[in-house]
Amino acid sequence: GDIADVARGNISLALAHPAAGLMPNVRARMRAHEGGYYIRLSVHDRPGAFASIAQRMAAESISLQSIVQKKARKAKTDHAVTEQLARVIIITHKTSEAAIRKALEAIEEDGHVANKPQMIRIERL
Numbered sequence: 410g411d412i413a414d415v416a417r418g419n420i421s422l423a424l425a426h427p428a429a430g431l432m433p434n435v436r437a438r439m440r441a442h443e444g445g446y447y448i449r450l451s452v453h454d455r456p457g458a459f460a461s462i463a464q465r466m467a468a469e470s471i472s473l474q475s476i477v478q479k480k481a482r483k484a485k486t487d488h489a490v491t492e493q494l495a496r497v498i499i500i501t502h503k504t505s506e507a508a509i510r511k512a513l514e515a516i517e518e519d520g521h522v523a524n525k526p527q528m529i530r531i532e533r534l
Contacts, residue, residue, distance in 0.1 A: 442506045445474065445531035447498070448513070451523040454481040454493035458521040462497075465519070469512040472502040494523050500531070 418429065452458050459476075466473060479496035501509070513526045 442530060444503055444533065446501045446504065446506075446509050447529040447531055448501070448509070449527040450497040450499070450516070452478075452495045452497050452521055453523060454495045455521075459497075461519050461521055462499075462516055465512045465515045466499075466501075468515070469504075469508040471504045471508055471512055474500040474502050476500075506530070 450462070452462070459478075463473070475498075477498045479498070481493040481495040483493060509528060513528065516522060516526060
């Protein structure tokens with residue numbers, strides 16, 4: 410009953426607004442989120458890999474806030490060959506999810522990563 414009274418505007422609570430005074434919601438386009446992103450990659454430790462990754466990000470106008478490479482480790486690939494893989498963590502400045510996804514698809518196609526890249530939105534509170 411209290412919720413209905415607030416919605417009708419019959420009573421006022423500290424943080425309540427009558428339903429008539431609310432703005433209609435606007436549905437966000439898919440992949441339209443803008444913000445920073447945390448990206449984790451398992452990169453084949455070979456010359457040119459990082460340059461290629463940076464070029465793919467730049468091609469989508471993605472500005473990088475930080476890049477951290479963890480010590481390379483030996484790992485078995487799909488072909489049971491042991492090779493060095495570096496764990497790379499990238500934090501981006503504000504960009505769109507669509508741009509991030511497009512860049513990550515291109516990075517995968519280049520063959521410099523051993524696994525599918527992992528991406529997490531960074532939400533500012």
